[in-house]
Amino acid sequence: MRSQDHDRIYLSPPHLGRHELNYLHKAIEDNWVAPAGPNLAGFERDICEFTGAEHCVALTSGTAAIHLGLKLLGVGPGDEVLCPSFTFVATANPILYLGARPVFIDSEAETWNLCPERLREAIEDRMRLGRRPKALIIVHLYGMPCKLREILAVAAEFDIPVLEDAAEALGSRYDGQPLGTFGAVGVFSFNGNKILTTSAGGALVTRNAAWDTKVRFWATQSKDPAPYYQHSEIGYNYRLSNLLAGIGRGQMELLEDRVKRRREIYGWYQQHLAEIPALSLGPTEPAGGRSNRWLTCVLLAPTQTIVAPEPLRLHLETRNIESRPLWKPLHLQPLFADAPMYGGAVCTNLFDQGLCLPSGTAMTESDLRRVADALKEITSAEQT
């Protein structure tokens, strides 16, 4: 009992099923231990089947997929790319890889994602300055669909192509359609903490067959068709290993289950934290949106409590429970100190008041109770 009490509860650890090992075994038996092989084609097919995407290329990471995706949209040196400030740095780093500049935009308070009104403001202002944005990156943070209808309408009005960073949103939907398939390019991540994992990995999806071919070319060192190694274009070593794709095949079988369980965990917290007035759960699903609830987050109401997110995180840590601040907005990062920013109060406020709770799909009822009890301890202790 005691030792179980002290087992660490992680934020979002990998959760493997029974079939990953079969795919790995087969790959090793058949000597497909390379960034080529049948698991890769199978994994890509699985992703297309689940999401309805027409083409999919499995890559070494979500970051690599964003890099090549922006390149497909023609982003190059000196260009400006619109991007939410409230996201993980991997959304924006590829803008810098290409010699382009990010222009950051605030969130709205419902989904916590890109604000459509601020987006319009930013586009109009950049155009006034004679800087037509080359591309727009949208993100579905914590699995929550952004306000796609409103955002895509603005992007279409100004004819700005959209890269959809669905790294956290595999299995989420909008009007019934899987996320990742709304942009000209969609990106998924299979890093260790995501809803499904290949340990490290990513994928790019698109409707454009020529783009699919181009990404495969770039991701394997841009080898010209010749019997020797000849290169006319810069290339990358971004292709996923056939071994990791095998893990991905096993994981894809579990996706519906994993989404169901993440949503249950969110529901459990919602029910059991309702009695703590200082805490509210978020973000909120927009009309038509269905989140995979990758991470359950709480916001502390400053009028209801003297506890800030950091003491709360440290208290959970004393109970051997991992939690994490919400993403620190990118316009507040030293790396992006010079980047333009439109708005900022909403995402700064989220960062100041929020915390991500353990949300792994292997969590048991008693794990969840431990988290809820620890939250109650500190939020009630302050009153005495």
Ligand SMILES: *Cc1c(COP(=O)(O)O)cnc(C)c1O
């Ligand atoms: C994880 C993540 C990425 C990057 O994916 P990797 O596979 O870790 O490179 C990009 N954007 C967001 C929003 C992410 O959460």
